[in-house]
Amino acid sequence: MEISFAGKRALVTGAGKGIGRATALALVRCGAEVTAVTRTRSDLDTLVLECPSITPVCVDLADWEAAATALQDVGPVDLLVNNAAYAALQPFLEVTPDQFDKSMNVNVRAVLQVSQIVARGMKARGTGGSIVNISSQASQCALRDHAVYCTTKGALDMLTKVMALELGPYQIRVNSVNPTVVMTEMGRLGWSDPDKAKTMTSRIPLGRFAEVEDVVNSILFLLSNKSNMTNGVTLPVDGGFLAC
Numbered sequence: 001m002e003i004s005f006a007g008k009r010a011l012v013t014g015a016g017k018g019i020g021r022a023t024a025l026a027l028v029r030c031g032a033e034v035t036a037v038t039r040t041r042s043d044l045d046t047l048v049l050e051c052p053s054i055t056p057v058c059v060d061l062a063d064w065e066a067a068a069t070a071l072q073d074v075g076p077v078d079l080l081v082n083n084a085a086y087a088a089l090q091p092f093l094e095v096t097p098d099q100f101d102k103s104m105n106v107n108v109r110a111v112l113q114v115s116q117i118v119a120r121g122m123k124a125r126g127t128g129g130s131i132v133n134i135s136s137q138a139s140q141c142a143l144r145d146h147a148v149y150c151t152t153k154g155a156l157d158m159l160t161k162v163m164a165l166e167l168g169p170y171q172i173r174v175n176s177v178n179p180t181v182v183m184t185e186m187g188r189l190g191w192s193d194p195d196k197a198k199t200m201t202s203r204i205p206l207g208r209f210a211e212v213e214d215v216v217n218s219i220l221f222l223l224s225n226k227s228n229m230t231n232g233v234t235l236p237v238d239g240g241f242l243a244c
Helices: 018-029 041-050 064-071 097-125 147-170 185-190 194-201 212-223
Strands: 009-013 033-038 055-058 079-082 129-134 172-179 234-237
Touching (some): 009 097, 018 041, 018 079, 018 212, 033 041, 041 055, 097 147, 129 147, 129 212, 147 172, 212 234
Parallel strands (some): 009 033, 033 055, 079 129
């Protein structure tokens, strides 16, 4: 299934590493003009070296005012991928206010803010658009030491549905992708121990973790006109984990 985004402009948050970086590069390969947003300048520098056509924006999306300033001149956007996320694992009884607030600010509030900025432009132009939020299987399944992370992703799933409801009349589709553990650099580091990995893969019918490409392909599908009647869904990319 060939997907083309020729003539489209895309914005990807959390584009410095992992899924976000791979998504930004894939969108360029599919013909889109891409703006990449991340808080780490060195990641943006290497991304632009790899793909000079990408427009870099360096900002911490946890800072509402800074994000508003950084994105005020981003221009028309047809495709938005809200990938930026923060995770700090703490046992429930040890959750601290600062970690709760930072997780909510990045994983939920920043999605709302960036989507508002982009969707207002989409509405004004009357051309519609597609937004994909990167959630997690953790939105629907409790995981030890993930109280805050699970909470933020559960909130993100519901935000996705409300956005789909309210933006649908303007032909703006909003969906989420909900991966299992993904073999990014961080994923390989965190799950390289075979015994630890088995605790999770034993619950996945396909018996393996997701590769970055698996998630990127689902994102591209939901952004594209191949999914024109798909709106408000949470799409698991989890090998069947949530089916069990």
